[in-house]
Amino acid sequence: MDAMQPLLQFRSGSLTFFLQSFISLFVIVNALGNVPLFVSILERFGDAQKSAIVKKAAIIAAVTVLIVTVTGNTIFRIFGISMFAFTIAGGILLMIISVEMLLGQRTMTQSSRYDEQDTSEMEEISVIPLAIPLLAGPGAFTTAIVLYNSADTIRDRLILLGTVVLVFAISYVILANSRYVFAVLGKNGTRVARRVMGLLLLSIAVQFIIRGIFEAVSLLKL
Numbered sequence: 001m002d003a004m005q006p007l008l009q010f011r012s013g014s015l016t017f018f019l020q021s022f023i024s025l026f027v028i029v030n031a032l033g034n035v036p037l038f039v040s041i042l043e044r045f046g047d048a049q050k051s052a053i054v055k056k057a058a059i060i061a062a063v064t065v066l067i068v069t070v071t072g073n074t075i076f077r078i079f080g081i082s083m084f085a086f087t088i089a090g091g092i093l094l095m096i097i098s099v100e101m102l103l104g105q106r107t108m109t110q111s112s113r114y115d116e117q118d119t120s121e122m123e124e125i126s127v128i129p130l131a132i133p134l135l136a137g138p139g140a141f142t143t144a145i146v147l148y149n150s151a152d153t154i155r156d157r158l159i160l161l162g163t164v165v166l167v168f169a170i171s172y173v174i175l176a177n178s179r180y181v182f183a184v185l186g187k188n189g190t191r192v193a194r195r196v197m198g199l200l201l202l203s204i205a206v207q208f209i210i211r212g213i214f215e216a217v218s219l220l221k222l
Contacts, residue, residue, distance in 0.1 A: 031171035057130035091208030101198025
């Protein structure tokens with residue numbers, strides 16, 4: 001039994017990190033909350049075109065988040081940014097987003113001046129505004145970078161990268177079927193889901209801020 005304890009603790013730690021990563025990213029990507037927007041933007045396209053557009057948007061968003069996540073530390077070193085400062089700033093950003101979600105407002109980090117009637121090009125719609133900033137916005141970048149730097153092992157970092165892919169794959173399934181999801185949830189259902197996810201995100205934001213403050217205090221004591 002004693003020999004199995006380290007293995008159980010290892011699995012438990014990895015599972016906890018996966019759950020934290022998945023919930024954080026799924027909430028901030030907010031595929032369910034974006035369903036009405038996607039329905040509105042893609043309403044003039046056929047079903048096959050909608051599926052292709054959403055698929056491309058999800059792939060672009062996932063690849064962008066993966067690149068930013070892995071290169072985040074290099075960017076910090078270039079600009080001399082401390083990780084604890086970014087963690088606190090990220091927590092504040094997520095807190096603002098979560099409060100907007102709880103109040104039923106469209107988050108400013110996901111808003112866009114883009115008008116879907118300005119172009120008929122599917123490629124442009126896939127990139128802006130669907131992939132960026134609706135799916136992969138500042139909140140998603142911040143969350144992924146903070147989680148990547150809080151990972152204790154290479155295994156956890158690989159778990160995070162896999163979680164990014166999983167979140168956007170699930171988001172694709174949800175948004176590719178956005179018309180049916182919206183029909184099931186309706187306006188009230190999407191509002192309730194948005195507020196529940198906002199509350200979860202607020203808890204995560206507070207945790208980020210506390211972690212950043214703790215890291216800053218620890219460094220000052222050295």
